Amino acid sequence: xxxxxxxxxxxxxxxxxxxxxxxxxxxxxxxxxxxxxxxxxxxxxxxxxxxxxxxxxxxxxxxxxxxxxxxxxxxxxxxxxxxxxxxxxxxxxxxxxxxxxxxxxxxxxxxxxxxxxxxxxxxxxxxxxxxxxxxxxxxxxxxxxxxxxxxxxxx
Numbered sequence: 001x002x003x004x005x006x007x008x009x010x011x012x013x014x015x016x017x018x019x020x021x022x023x024x025x026x027x028x029x030x031x032x033x034x035x036x037x038x039x040x041x042x043x044x045x046x047x048x049x050x051x052x053x054x055x056x057x058x059x060x061x062x063x064x065x066x067x068x069x070x071x072x073x074x075x076x077x078x079x080x081x082x083x084x085x086x087x088x089x090x091x092x093x094x095x096x097x098x099x100x101x102x103x104x105x106x107x108x109x110x111x112x113x114x115x116x117x118x119x120x121x122x123x124x125x126x127x128x129x130x131x132x133x134x135x136x137x138x139x140x141x142x143x144x145x146x147x148x149x150x151x152x153x154x155x
Contacts, residue, residue, distance in 0.1 A: 002152040004080030006094060007054045009146055010070030016110055018070035023145040026097045028138045031075045046102045047135040051086065054079035056131060060115075060122065067114040072107075072123065074133050078150050085152050086134050094150040096142025104132040 010018035011034035018034065025032040030048045052074035060067045069077040076094070086092075090101045104125035112118035125132035 002082050002085050004078050004150050006076060006144060006146055006148045006150055007079045008069035008077035009144060010075050010077065012070075016071055016073045016114075017068070018073060018075065020070060020146075023143055024075075025141070025143055026095075026099075026138055027141045034075060046137050047105075048138045049076055049099055049136045050074045050105060050133055051076045051078060051092075051099075051101075051136060052133040053077075053081065053083045053086075056083060056123075063116075063122075065115045065122065071114040072111045072133060073105075076144070076150075081150065081152060084130060088134075091139070091153045092136065092150060093153055095144035095148040096140070097138060097144055098140035098142075099136035100139050101134050102137050103135050105135055107132075 008020050009024045011021055011031055012018040014035040026049060028045050028048060050073055052072060054077050057067050057069060086101055088101050088103055092099045107120040107123050112120045115122055121127050123131045
């Protein structure tokens, strides 16, 4: 079983950092209360939720990057998962919601302050496989809370 925990839920009216909240409703259109300035590249049904690993954030901090939960624009920061299994097509149960991973994110200039020297490409799937955030679409809407279990479901 690949099961972890939600350590941070993050939203903003647009831009980064996204700030922590204790719970959030996730719908097919995204996390309630969260907004984007650039709707061409962020948000929408196929990119409703952005997810990242607390362990990868800790490793990046160990490299000297000032990244923290929400600073790279993720809505959901999770711990305890085998991140190599967070791939397009994987289904993830979290709180009351069911998500399906749709793609790896493409890092952009907006998150440069989370990286020493502005090197946001450090979390590019193309340049550094396994270090990317992922996008998910919402299969089943529901409430997510800090402390909820997150589980990658078997195929």
